[in-house]
Amino acid sequence: MMISIVTVTYNAGEFLDTCIKSVQQQTHPDIEYLIIDGLSTDNTLNIAHSYGIVSQIVSEKDEGMYDALNKGIALATGDVIGVLHADDFFASNEVLSNVANAFLLSKADVLYGDLWYVDKENTSKVTRKWESKPYRQGLFQWGWMPPHPTFFVKREMFELYGKYRLDMGTAGDYELMMRFLHKHQLKSLYLPEVLVKMRTGGMSNSSLDNRLKANKADLEAMRLNGIRFPRIVALLKPLRKLHQFLGL
Numbered sequence: 579m580m581i582s583i584v585t586v587t588y589n590a591g592e593f594l595d596t597c598i599k600s601v602q603q604q605t606h607p608d609i610e611y612l613i614i615d616g617l618s619t620d621n622t623l624n625i626a627h628s629y630g631i632v633s634q635i636v637s638e639k640d641e642g643m644y645d646a647l648n649k650g651i652a653l654a655t656g657d658v659i660g661v662l663h664a665d666d667f668f669a670s671n672e673v674l675s676n677v678a679n680a681f682l683l684s685k686a687d688v689l690y691g692d693l694w695y696v697d698k699e700n701t702s703k704v705t706r707k708w709e710s711k712p713y714r715q716g717l718f719q720w721g722w723m724p725p726h727p728t729f730f731v732k733r734e735m736f737e738l739y740g741k742y743r744l745d746m747g748t749a750g751d752y753e754l755m756m757r758f759l760h761k762h763q764l765k766s767l768y769l770p771e772v773l774v775k776m777r778t779g780g781m782s783n784s785s786l787d788n789r790l791k792a793n794k795a796d797l798e799a800m801r802l803n804g805i806r807f808p809r810i811v812a813l814l815k816p817l818r819k820l821h822q823f824l825g826l
Contacts, residue, residue, distance in 0.1 A: 579656075579657045579678040579681060579682060580608040580609070580610055580655070580656040580658075581609055581610070581657070581658045581659075581674050581677065581678060581730070582610040582611075582658070582659045582660070582733070583609065583610070583611050583612070583659075583662050583674075584614060584647060584650030584651065584654065584659065584661050585597060585598075585612070585613050585614070585661075585663065585664055586614050586615075586643050586646040586647055586661075586664065587614070587616070587626070587664045588615065588616040588618055589619060589620045589622060590620075590664035590665070591618070591624075591625055593664060593665045594622055594625045594626065594664050595625055596701075597662060597663075597664050598611075598625070598629045598631065599629075599667075600662075600667035600668040601631055601662065602629060602631040603671045604673065604674045605672055605675050606675040606678055608656075609631070609674060610633045610654060610655060610656045611632050611633050612634045612635075612650045612654060613626045613632055613635045613636070614636050614640070614646040614650045615635065615636065615638075616637075616638075616639065636649060636650075636653070642744065644742035644746075644751075645742075647661060647741070647742050648741040648742055648744075651741050652741075657732065657733060658677070658678070658681055658689075658730050658731065658733065659730070659732075659733050659736065661727060661729070663727060663776070665777045666727055667774070667775055668773065668774060669694065669771075669772040669774060669775050670772075676771065677689060677730055677773070680767055680769050681730070684765075685765065686767035687731070687732050687735050687758075687766065688729070688730070688732070688758055688766040688767070689729075689730045689731075689767045690724040690725065690728045690729045690730070690766070690768060690773075691728040691768065691769040691770065691771055691772065691773035692707070692708060692709045692770065692771060692773065693707075693708040693727055693772065693773065693774050693776055694708070694772050694774075694776070695707075695708070695775075695776050695778050696775050696777060696778070701775060705778055710724045710768055712767075712768040713759055713768065715763065718756050718760045718800065719800075723752055723755060724759075725774070726751040727773075727776055728773040728774050729755060731758065735758060735764060739762050740757070742754050746795050747794075749795035749798070752796055752799050753802060753803065756799055756800065756803045757802075760804070760805070761803045761804060
């Protein structure tokens with residue numbers, strides 16, 4: 579089973595080396611690694627070109643992260659596609675081998691696992707653990723979602739049900755996962771292990787204004803995928819995020 583990994587970059591030189599090394603060190607023998615760059619002006623491209631594991635590098639103007647991800651998905655030829663953000667890295671060298679074996683044994687269309695948030699500089703320091711669970715229909719109505727960086731999808735599912743929407747703001751990944759799991763009810767598998775470690779921070783949490791916009795986008799994603807009247811827990815989810823952002 580070939581697994582395609584897409585990393586989107588823009589002036590990502592600070593941590594890209596760790597990201598690429600975590601792909602290079604995977605024990606899985608069949609990896610296609612694509613880096614989609616938005617015309618970086620730092621050392622991002624020099625780092626990317628220095629690794630033989632990188633199958634293809636595209637550097638051109640894009641319309642944001644989800645547009646770049648869509649470009650990577652369109653170029654990918656693997657049986658399964660995963661996303662690894664430039665600041666993140668695989669939790670162990672066995673991640674892609676375990677993902678491939680789980681897909682082959684389960685015949686799932688979608689697979690996801692657990693994620694650990696780590697300190698930006700000291701990645702051995704875990705700041706939060708995001709432990710998911712097996713999906714059942716209706717979970718999104720309660721504010722649940724799987725960790726997007728652990729979300730692997732068979733390539734044909736993107737062909738059948740579409741890629742990331744560019745009109746969803748920071749909720750593009752949330753909307754796609756909801757579309758695949760809730761709306762189209764693809765066969766999913768939860769792999770109960772840490773797949774990705776993510777450095778703390780992120781675009782949607784970088785300011786109060788961004789957090790409020792993200793909350794609005796989350797609710798619009800629910801509406802688009804048939805969750806007209808989300809449960810009160812789902813409605814409180816944006817308030818919990820806002821509460822955490824404010825440090826209350």
